Amino acid sequence: MNDSGDRRSAFIVDVLTEEFGASMALDPAAFRRKFRKMAASPFAFYRGSAALFYADQRGDFADDAFLDKETSRVWIHGDLHAENFGTYMNGSGHLVFNVNDFDEAYVGPFSWDLKRLAASVALLGYAKALSDQAIGELVTGFARSYLTELRAIAAGGDDAIGSITLDNADGVLRRVLQEARLNTRVDLLAAQTTVDNYERRFSLGDGVYEIDGETRERVCAAFTGYLATLPEATARLRPVATQIKDVVLRKGVGIGSAGLPSYNLLLEGHTEALENDVVIYMKQAQVPAVARYVDDERVRGYFRHQGHRTAESQRALQAHADPWLGFTELDGAGQLVAEVSPYAADLDWSDVNEPEELAGVLADLGRAVARMHSVADDESSHDLVDYSTEEAIVAAIGDDTDGFVGHLVEFSHAYGVRARTDHQLFVDLFRNGRLPGI
Numbered sequence: 001m002n003d004s005g006d007r008r009s010a011f012i013v014d015v016l017t018e019e020f021g022a023s024m025a026l027d028p029a030a031f032r033r034k035f036r037k038m039a040a041s042p043f044a045f046y047r048g049s050a051a052l053f054y055a056d057q058r059g060d061f062a063d064d065a066f067l068d069k070e071t072s073r074v075w076i077h078g079d080l081h082a083e084n085f086g087t088y089m090n091g092s093g094h095l096v097f098n099v100n101d102f103d104e105a106y107v108g109p110f111s112w113d114l115k116r117l118a119a120s121v122a123l124l125g126y127a128k129a130l131s132d133q134a135i136g137e138l139v140t141g142f143a144r145s146y147l148t149e150l151r152a153i154a155a156g157g158d159d160a161i162g163s164i165t166l167d168n169a170d171g172v173l174r175r176v177l178q179e180a181r182l183n184t185r186v187d188l189l190a191a192q193t194t195v196d197n198y199e200r201r202f203s204l205g206d207g208v209y210e211i212d213g214e215t216r217e218r219v220c221a222a223f224t225g226y227l228a229t230l231p232e233a234t235a236r237l238r239p240v241a242t243q244i245k246d247v248v249l250r251k252g253v254g255i256g257s258a259g260l261p262s263y264n265l266l267l268e269g270h271t272e273a274l275e276n277d278v279v280i281y282m283k284q285a286q287v288p289a290v291a292r293y294v295d296d297e298r299v300r301g302y303f304r305h306q307g308h309r310t311a312e313s314q315r316a317l318q319a320h321a322d323p324w325l326g327f328t329e330l331d332g333a334g335q336l337v338a339e340v341s342p343y344a345a346d347l348d349w350s351d352v353n354e355p356e357e358l359a360g361v362l363a364d365l366g367r368a369v370a371r372m373h374s375v376a377d378d379e380s381s382h383d384l385v386d387y388s389t390e391e392a393i394v395a396a397i398g399d400d401t402d403g404f405v406g407h408l409v410e411f412s413h414a415y416g417v418r419a420r421t422d423h424q425l426f427v428d429l430f431r432n433g434r435l436p437g438i
Contacts, residue, residue: 019051024437042423051289070392075376078104080113081120086346087180097164104288105313122416143405145366154390180345188342202248209249226328243268279340305334316376
């Protein structure tokens with residue numbers, strides 16, 4: 001390995017150790033599993049190494065002509081890659097295809113979201129053997145769609161397309177929504193629970209474990225605290241819908257949640273019929289990777305803990321969020337609480353391969369991201385960002401559409417190469433035992 005490779009490898013070790021070191025010490029086995037998943041492909045590595053991406057935005061890739069005082073302080077998703085989109089049932093009862101997984105959400109530069117998505121498109125396209133020109137055209141379509149929708153919202157919204165639903169979706173995304181619509185609560189309950197002696201309980205095994213009485217008491221006490229954070233409409237479901245029937249521990253939940261405890265709670269539904277039972281999860285939230293690279297005390301001080309940050313961010317960024325979304329504390333750590341929804345379905349990129357299909361999907365994703373960035377500002381119920389984000393971003397870009405699009409295309413190619421190289425360095429570090437603590 002040459003000197004530059006050695007320096008980059010050392011940098012990767014430093015960043016990953018700073019981000020995950022404390023958690024690795026608590027559960028090294030969980031991080032061995034996480035890192036083996038990350039080793040599988042450049043895209044998997046990119047998904048699991050957001051901290052490295054943000055460290056680079058303060059280093060080699062720091063130049064950004066479209067950031068100013070306001071556009072550097074926008075509520076962002078924080079981990080906006082191609083696989084963080086899917087369906088959900090919103091608080092108004094409509095199936096929506098949109099951004100999901102807000103664990104890394106924070107307030108920071110709007111362009112970091114766009115760059116992270118653009119680089120993931122480059123990795124996705126490379127894995128599908130697309131040319132650099134084809135990849136550039138896909139990023140171009142995403143960027144132009146984002147800007148067109150954002151400008152329409154800033155102009156009053158009459159020409160904005162809005163949420164992607166069954167009413168306006170077509171092609172791949174319409175199919176994803178239709179498939180999600182076929183899901184039922186009964187099927188979800190059948191997959192996760194059993195009925196014994198006329199009562200429903202969680203099934204054990206496959207990462208689901210029984211807990212002792214003391215742990216159950218602590219989880220139930222945390223649940224009581226969570227109830228006070230629910231929206232008023234959800235709170236009206238009490239008392240039947242908040243009766244806890246069973247609690248279990250979940251392990252091995254997601255590539256980004258290694259080592260973090262998570263509990264599933266089975267609640268009595270809005271009636272005593274077993275088919276209406278509700279499954280919610282309570283998982284420990286963590287410091288978002290982007291927060292280490294945003295120096296803003298007002299943002300840090302806005303949140304009580306990381307569970308509060310995650311829930312408030314999702315409510316801010318997702319119009320009509322899950323009515324069960326809330327937060328609490330357990331053993332001194334902030335927890336995110338939300339429903340395990342039967343209507344959640346992720347976009348399967350393995351089914352989308354031809355440039356024409358990919359272009360249509362990415363244009364839709366551009367509109368979804370524009371809508372996400374526009375909702376969490378002075379017109380929302382949150383006062384952390386107290387100006388119109390869409391107007392600020394549109395003003396910062398001005399008439400330089402080609403410059404804005406070209407900036408993202410150039411970044412996607414450059415960081416795609418960087419991520420593929422980093423993946424190989426990471427694999428060599430991991431397999432040769434050079435990642436400390438695991």
